[in-house]
Amino acid sequence: MKFGTYVFEPKKAEGFDFHLFRVKPEVGRRLPPVSDMYSNVAIFGDNVTARNHPDWISQSALGPAWRTNDNFNVRWDVLCHTQPEHRAEQLDYIEDVARHSPGVWLNSIHFADHGHCTCPRCKELWKKSGLSWLEWRRKEVTDYMKEVSERVRDRAKKKFVIGVLPDPVSSLERFGIDFDDLAPLTDEFLVVMFSKNYATPWYWEMLTRGFKKLFKDVPLNIALYVFGPGDNPAEVPAPSELVTLSVRAGRAGADGILYLTDKASQIWDFQKAVVDRVELRQKLKTYGCQEVLDFFQSWEKVVE
Numbered sequence: 001m002k003f004g005t006y007v008f009e010p011k012k013a014e015g016f017d018f019h020l021f022r023v024k025p026e027v028g029r030r031l032p033p034v035s036d037m038y039s040n041v042a043i044f045g046d047n048v049t050a051r052n053h054p055d056w057i058s059q060s061a062l063g064p065a066w067r068t069n070d071n072f073n074v075r076w077d078v079l080c081h082t083q084p085e086h087r088a089e090q091l092d093y094i095e096d097v098a099r100h101s102p103g104v105w106l107n108s109i110h111f112a113d114h115g116h117c118t119c120p121r122c123k124e125l126w127k128k129s130g131l132s133w134l135e136w137r138r139k140e141v142t143d144y145m146k147e148v149s150e151r152v153r154d155r156a157k158k159k160f161v162i163g164v165l166p167d168p169v170s171s172l173e174r175f176g177i178d179f180d181d182l183a184p185l186t187d188e189f190l191v192v193m194f195s196k197n198y199a200t201p202w203y204w205e206m207l208t209r210g211f212k213k214l215f216k217d218v219p220l221n222i223a224l225y226v227f228g229p230g231d232n233p234a235e236v237p238a239p240s241e242l243v244t245l246s247v248r249a250g251r252a253g254a255d256g257i258l259y260l261t262d263k264a265s266q267i268w269d270f271q272k273a274v275v276d277r278v279e280l281r282q283k284l285k286t287y288g289c290q291e292v293l294d295f296f297q298s299w300e301k302v303v304e
């Protein structure tokens, strides 16, 4: 095993095998690469370019991939994957970064999320391809990664690592990523796996989506522990967390949700707490699952 740092400034901490410096993170700002730190580049998540070219933003039936679009887990603005000027500029940029550092580790190589991108250019390219929607997206991602890989590995002769999002089951449907396609193009993979700061509901939504895909037409029920037998009251989830998770699991395809408690009175406590979270329930209206919110609202009569 090897251990590395992953940092936003060009400084190496002692005691590690290697260092990965975020020369261009998803916020879009760029810093010069460093000769003895790997360079991390986010391609299509790029707030700066999105601000300069708002017409390049990725489109979908559920709205553009601005970071404010609550229908998706986008933490930054995501550009259309087929925008030709951005693709060409990023190819040259990545090759240049590779030449000035030991190698390039990529982030944000893919379509924004499921249903992206439906801009006129993407629709045209898809129709011309004669492929299914998912196969066309897959080909776009794979073909572009072939070009990037060639620039880094063959031309600059440097190490090349592709980063993917933590979804082992549905990355093809969501992002256009096929791991078998990418494996020959990369030296290693990187999966950003844990950020308690923002991503925890991501995993449960991802698991819901994954099981829904694997179970096909058989309905999927999920159970959420509200208060298990013997649970430490200080460690049970907050009602607000369970409300948010319910909405996100609902929009990912869950057909049923069970709320587990030790005693029936704890269900009533939970219902009361959910009814009291008026502001949160209001905020979640933009998350794309009204059905769950309507259900929570029906508890107003139960606890009054």
Ligand SMILES: [Zn+2]
Pocket: 058, 059, 080, 081, 082, 083, 117, 118, 119, 120, 121, 122
């Ligand atoms: Zn597009």
